[in-house]
Amino acid sequence: MRSPTGGAPKFLNLFHIRFPIGAMASIGHRISGVLLLIGLPLLALTLERSLSSEVAFESLWPAVASPWWGLLLVILVWAAAQHVLAGVRHLLMDIGIGSPLAQARTSAWAVILTAAIIALATAIRWLA
Amino acid sequence: MHIRIYRYDPETGAQPHMQDYTIELESGDKKLLDVLMRLKNIDDSLSFRRSCREGVCGSDAMNINGRNGLACITALSTLKEPVVLRPLPGFPVIRDLVVDMTQFFAHYHEIKPYLINDDVPPERERLQTPEQRERLNGLYECILCACCSAFCPSYWWNPDKFIGPAGLLQAYRFIVDSRDTATAERLAYLDDVYRLYRCRTIMNCTEVCPKGLSPSHAIEGIRLELVRASS
Numbered sequence: 001m002r003s004p005t006g007g008a009p010k011f012l013n014l015f016h017i018r019f020p021i022g023a024m025a026s027i028g029h030r031i032s033g034v035l036l037l038i039g040l041p042l043l044a045l046t047l048e049r050s051l052s053s054e055v056a057f058e059s060l061w062p063a064v065a066s067p068w069w070g071l072l073l074v075i076l077v078w079a080a081a082q083h084v085l086a087g088v089r090h091l092l093m094d095i096g097i098g099s100p101l102a103q104a105r106t107s108a109w110a111v112i113l114t115a116a117i118i119a120l121a122t123a124i125r126w127l128a
Numbered sequence: 129m130h131i132r133i134y135r136y137d138p139e140t141g142a143q144p145h146m147q148d149y150t151i152e153l154e155s156g157d158k159k160l161l162d163v164l165m166r167l168k169n170i171d172d173s174l175s176f177r178r179s180c181r182e183g184v185c186g187s188d189a190m191n192i193n194g195r196n197g198l199a200c201i202t203a204l205s206t207l208k209e210p211v212v213l214r215p216l217p218g219f220p221v222i223r224d225l226v227v228d229m230t231q232f233f234a235h236y237h238e239i240k241p242y243l244i245n246d247d248v249p250p251e252r253e254r255l256q257t258p259e260q261r262e263r264l265n266g267l268y269e270c271i272l273c274a275c276c277s278a279f280c281p282s283y284w285w286n287p288d289k290f291i292g293p294a295g296l297l298q299a300y301r302f303i304v305d306s307r308d309t310a311t312a313e314r315l316a317y318l319d320d321v322y323r324l325y326r327c328r329t330i331m332n333c334t335e336v337c338p339k340g341l342s343p344s345h346a347i348e349g350i351r352l353e354l355v356r357a358s359s
Contacts, residue, residue, distance in 0.1 A: 010219065016191075
């Protein structure tokens with residue numbers, strides 16, 4: 001169907017939209033997915049190198065002991081927790097479990113808070 | 129009351145901008161639309177749609193302080209100042225708060241929003257049991273205001289291919305109607321990676337429906353009907 005407003009402006013500034021908690025969980029699911037896509041190959045490569053020889057294992061220590069590595073691990077642990085929890089929430093909602101709005105809000109909060117707590121616990125353990 | 133309103137005039141060619149208004153509330157001002165109507169008397173260039181002024185026609189849907197809703201049933205007492213009004217997100221703006229709903233209604237027409245039954249009509253009417261009639265509750269009340277579709281990220285990114293929550297709610301209304309005989313055709317049409325399955329169950333639609341309906345529940349129903357039909 002032809003629209004009379006080709007080239008018309010659209011209001012779609014996401015910073016001016018007040019997102020419900022379900023949308024925050026969904027955005028978190030996407031961001032964590034991208035982080036895992038980038039981070040997991042890096043971790044796999046590091047693991048592969050560490051297993052190749054004792055010298056290689058020792059050579060990784062300075063990098064692994066740095067605060068940046070700790071930060072990376074905390075971010076990736078958050079991403080894994082957020083992604084798995086939000087994914088399970090989606091799977092359950094797809095078969096009708098927890099899909100009424102009130103329950104969906106509660107589960108969205110639960111996903112976000114649980115992932116944050118897991119990331120925090122990882123950070124504390126790293127610092128200890 | 130301090131109100132900020134999105135302004136756009138296609139005739140000037142200028143970019144959209146926000147305009148501030150300050151208006152003294154009067155005793156009769158209860159809903160946001162009351163204030164908008166008085167603003168219109170002060171500044172007649174301000175454009176917005178309205179008709180029934182009681183949440184039935186769905187004309188005055190807009191983005192109110194970041195959430196979609198109907199101005200006519202939004203109580204002023206619930207609004208934080210400044211009240212920021214923008215047009216429905218993702219819809220082409222015709223002027224100020226008036227958006228082009230051509231695409232939205234094209235999707236509505238696509239799902240054939242009418243009863244299909246080629247059987248010979250009975251002498252008086254097609255009867256339903258109370259249980260069959262009950263299944264239409266929560267579906268037939270949709271007023272097509274577009275608050276839901278205009279708050280759906282999947283619809284923002286694929287407005288041409290994803291039918292959107294409003295269209296899918298309407299589709300489900302006819303799928304579950306015991307008098308309709310085109311269920312298989314309706315389901316076959318919706319069984320598409322974009323038309324139906326672009327929904328990611330974010331549930332923004334249900335969050336903002338001014339009639340308290342649940343398009344996400346209808347979409348879940350369509351998915352379950354498709355599973356049943358394929359097994």
